[in-house]
Amino acid sequence: MATTPTPQAPASRLKGSRGLWHSRGRTGSLLACILLLLLNCIFTPNFLRFQTLGINLQQMSSTTIVAIGMTLVIATGGIDLSVGSVMAIAGVLAPLLFLHIANPVLGLALALFLPLLAGAACGLFNGWLVARIQLQPIIATLILFTAGRGIAQVLTNGAGQPFTNAGFSWLGKGSLLGLPVQAYLMALLLVVFSLFMRGTRFGRSIQAIGGNAEAARLAGVPVARTRIAVYVITGVLAALGGLIVVSLNSNSDPSTVGLNVELNAIAAVAIGGTSLLGGEARVFGTFLGALITQLIYTFLVGNNVPQATALVVNALIILVAVYLQIRPQS
Amino acid sequence: MLSQQGPLLIFVLLFLFASFRYTYFLSTYNMISFFSYNTIFGLLALGETFVIMTGNIDISVGSVAALSAVVATRFSGAGLVPALGMALLVGLLIGLLNGWAVARLRIPPFIVTLATLIGVRGMALIISGAATLSTSGNDFPAIYSGTLLGIPVPILLLVVAFVLGSILLHYTRFGRHALAIGGNEEAARLMGLPVVRIKLLVYVISGILASLAGVLLAAQTYTGNPNEAVGWELNAIAAVIVGGTLLTGGKGTLFGSLVGALLLGLILNVLNFENGYGLISLSSYWETVIRGAFLLVVVLLQTRLAGQKKLRAMVLSPAPKAPPV
Amino acid sequence: MNQAVPLLTIEHVRKTFPGVVALTDAHLQVFPGEVHALVGQNGAGKSTLIKILSGAYTRESGSITFEGQPVNFHTPQQAQNAGISTIYQEINLVPLRTVAENIYMGKEPRRWGFINWRAMNEGARTLLERLHISIDVTRPLLSYNIALQQMVAIARALSFESRLVIMDEPTSSLNEHEVETLFDSIRQLQSEGVSTLFVGHRLDEIYTICDRVTIMRDGRTVDVRDLHSLPRVELVSRMLGKEQSDLRQHGQTSFTPEQHHAQAKVVLEAHDLRRSVVLHGASVRVHAGEIVGLGGLLGSGRSEVVRAIFAADPIEGGTISVEGEQTHFRTPIDAIRAGIGFCSEDRKADGIIPFLSVRENMTLAVLPRISRYGIVSRQKQQEIVDTFIRRLDIKTSGPDQPIRELSGGNQQKVLLARWLCLDPTLLLLDEPTRGIDIGAKAEIQGLIEELAEKGVSMLMISSELEELIEGCDRIVILRDGKSVASFARNEVTQDALMAAMAHGEGEPKPPVSDLKTEAPRGED
Amino acid sequence: GGDNTSGNASSSGCSSPPKLAKKSHYRVGFSQQVNNAPWRIAETTSVQEEASRRGDTVIYTDAQNSDSKQVSDIQSIIAQHPDVLLIAPLTEDGEVSAIKQAAAACIPVILLDRDANHSKVTPGKDYITFIGSDFVREGQRVAQHLIQKTNGKAKIIELQGTTGSSPAINRTKGFEDEIQSHSGMQIIARQDANFDRATGLKTMQTLLQSHPEVTAVYAENDEMALGAIDALKAAGKKPGKDVLVASIDGENAALQAVQNGEETIVVQCNPRLGPIAFDTIDKYANGTVPQQWVVQQDNQYTADNITDALSKGAGF
């Protein structure tokens, strides 16, 4: 027959399982990373220092953590515009709690826990709109995008909440072995979610839904439940990102916490090679995407490039990176 | 269809409510300033409708409006026509760029226009020298504040854009083909429709209308502010969806988008009046919450009314994927 | 009909898709005013050749000459302008747009540059009336059924003033009456000197309307014959590449004619299923170890029945019992738990997850069983995948190959394995051999047989009568969403089936030949 | 062309600027440009508290950083015929058209904290007056202090406000013009940090990597300075010792930093404009026409006067 089955190719076995480095497009973002590292080494003064590493990791952690959630959402074929607003809500809640609860331990515990719960609730709302009401994800999450920051502002009447709280600040400012705590947290989440996507039923369900929702439904995948869960996870991760930002700044400003993070996270996911059409989740690719963005930032600011030029450069990099990744496909 | 009348109904109800509640709501002055101001969002929504109709999206319109405002301001000394011309040229070029990257390079539209959203903002800062420019020349603001035959120019522009857009959509091949592409791109290709050209064109329309909105913005405020128009793209998209256009493409009404844009604007106007009414003086933060809640209500209502679930299921069942070759 | 100068000459055309050689060496010659048949088994490359001819695909090598000029169409538009209009195999129209628009899309009548809606609607009405159809042409296409949509596609093709009209399986969803109307139109075209290239699987139709035939197999043209002097059996043997004697001895399929020892135990009992528009009282019963076939014309509601049983779609009336107990499945998950598997009809739309690997596709449904605390046992997964790749002889470069790179038949095997690894008591198979090549088809048929012998019950939909007759222990015929007849293996003939499908039981049988095949829609 | 729309609102023919009838309670429109940073919030609160203290009602709108929305906001306030209109305009030109319309509608206008472009509208004619600080002067004062403190030799990182905004432009101008004559005062890096603490922190962190030789930081508002101080500390530098930090505004946290010795100077830009604004309204109603610019008398806080200032609650 006309179909010529591909013969058993032992070479392709070497590619291994759907591991961290498997499949197309990965090399593109890796090359970009290396190139940017080189550029930074040559042009950015004092780039090759241990401290620089720590600072870069710290600066990218919160966005990367949010972007991990975004990766999952995008893998189901959705998108979440509300993450920045969720960060603001969570970030505002934390100081509200530990500043107003007398018992410091209880205050801190609640300040770490309740905002994550609030993030989960936001995610549940998004997931409900997407999975049950069947709204388009863009419009569904636009609602919380709009209202969420307002809610955060209402909570403190718009004011920032500067604070000193050693326990809470450890999340954003603490360091272990010379590297920031939040970088470990980011690494942990990256590993957990990479394994999670590969090793669990849930991870497979996500990719199956994004790849072909109807086929997944007919194969017994709980489509609506998985979708909701993904938005909830993203909500929690966004809340965590918000806590980190607030902790780092020793201040929670409802108007600026998480501003524009949704776009940065989506860009990181796209640059990392996850298709915006869904069906695949490259958690580690997202890390590379975020790293690329971070290295560009360091390069531009470290070399005194004005904001205006930086924006144009950023735009070009996004276009080129994504183009290189989709090209080998067709 | 109810899906189109739902938002209109809400608009009319809210309008009536405001007319009875606030003494000066129906004053000529408020009506003219309300409609003039919302012309800007109406234009953005009209352009966005064309893009969404083909199953694509354009999130760069806010940045394009800002850049056009800056460019128009730069050229305003030379008079209205050169300023308008240069600004529209900018919109056209960015539209071409967007369309080219989407149709030819096949980069997902969200990413393409995300890149232009960022880059065009940078261009606006570069061209303005990172400062807020001030318009010069006397005739330039007339495009926002002037009148023609007793009608304010922006309202006239919106009506003209709407009528031209409707004609384009209903009475030209381009319009019908754009809808066909949104409905089933593979079928459209097999029917011999010039898919790439049509996609280019919808992005160009969106770019030009965004530019026109930018020019109005510059004329309204006498400034070219590179930091203006942030987030307007989401406003435009919301207006289009509220207006009943399918985000998946294939079905769209310009009238709906217009109503959607005006409805979102009306909420703000009503909130401003409510603040002056004195009973509840809402902090401005509540405004965003209320806007979000309102969006939720409208979208939910519209989904119910139109039974979109069913429609979507029917439309999406033959899910045409991108053609091979 | 043969004149000296051919209208169209295709020579040595080659086309490959990633992993598939669709055409190796295709030839075709059509003369002016001729009705030319293009036949071949599923996957022979007919549709691909047509798409190349109409500019939808580009060829890799070979030449095409049209009206004496060498041509190379890059877009469907160029082909249309040159005088070739095409009805594609899968209805390629825009469901949200109106009937009239679909007919005139790309060549809308205009006045002063603007679309003339009145002329367009008027023209559409006239065109459809030529096909004896009068419907509201201003309504969206999706408000009409598949048959009508097919007629709209035909009207569209006829509306071009073409020199050549290509029809890729235009009759697969039409009833006899509609087919007759279509043939009248073809004859009308013929009298005007317009040629028609007709792709079909129903031999009766081909012999009725066509003059000559080009036979394709494995992506190449194997024969060109005059139909008047070509016996049917020979045509079929050329198509299949089998000796005529083989054909006579065995059936068309790989099923063996033995009755399965169906036990008394009833595994599935669906009674009086109803859902608005599509189901109007369909009943079917399956015993343990039995293969029950569901027959019917396209759109008769066969898919709806199995989807209802699997809870893929809700029902509005009727009852479903599994192993004697009435069920109330809400989602497919419930059905799967009850031991039911479902291979859906449209592999691409709701079967495979294209970018996922063979491994993940195969084990998608069994995941709950091979995972603990949500973590999938890699080892168990590997065992399943290895077992079934071996057992079903799935041709893949490895379990990590994305399934979209596999050939249709192998994809189908992976999907079968998806259900087999669950050890189902009942399998619902909707067109399990549609659009896959003969070799794979035979293997799958063998597999179905083997499963039945092991005691798995099966409810199988097929549009190929041979498959029903030779493969099934019992056949239930549906018409307009209602079960109208039931036949046991030994009491069935093709004639009887055809008659039941067309008219219900007891009505006069139309004259049909013993080799008449109803063609399924292929894949593309 | 021309402002025909404005004509619709006015019963036309009132004096310029329009007169304000004396009343015991006024309906005051207040159009705020955006209400999110501490400075803005303090300003809004100050206006609203002063109004309620006097029993006046406020029609308040928040333009959320958009000239366009601010014009529209002002228009919807004008439509409600307030007695007087306070505007905290986003840009110099952005609200000019709205100011003219208010004048045409016989509503006296007072501008707060940012002035309008005098080539398009005239104080004392189109609007009564501008109450606010002098941004250029603020930049100058910081520069003078730093020059004196470092004997004219410093390597400076400049954290600028939102690119394109008028305080950013003017504070940069005042500062850079002032240090121009001192060749030892060297700006080694300047970056936009968006008037915001988090961005200040992030930007400073990155700049510190490439410019460890820095000896002074000029932040165009307190928030960015506070972020920069955090970054300095995290990098193991002592703000105030290794690196001098100077900023503008005078919010509590910054004054505290001066007290701690972490900031060397904070030039005040007082957001509490409410009392002055309402006093001006009263005076105007009584027939006193104020100057075209009621210059806010701002302090500057250094180690010398900080304890005193803190005890008086000078911050916000």
Ligand SMILES: Nc1ncnc2c1ncn2[C@@H]1O[C@H](COP(=O)(O)OP(=O)(O)OP(=O)(O)O)[C@@H](O)[C@H]1O
């Ligand atoms: N878009 C495509 N991508 C990959 N393979 C394809 C594509 N279209 C067709 N093929 C393959 O090319 C071969 C020929 O297919 P084609 O559709 O031309 O057959 P056909 O003769 O029309 O069959 P049928 O009678 O089922 O319609 C098949 O093996 C098919 O799987």
Ligand SMILES: Nc1ncnc2c1ncn2[C@@H]1O[C@H](COP(=O)(O)OP(=O)(O)OP(=O)(O)O)[C@@H](O)[C@H]1O
């Ligand atoms: N989206 C739809 N809207 C309206 N009618 C539909 C729709 N989908 C299917 N139908 C109708 O439902 C009926 C049954 O369709 P179904 O697909 O079950 O038929 P089938 O016998 O399985 O045919 P096939 O050979 O295609 O599998 C047909 O009359 C068809 O036209």
Ligand SMILES: [Mg+2]
């Ligand atoms: Mg075919």
Ligand SMILES: [Mg+2]
């Ligand atoms: Mg079917």
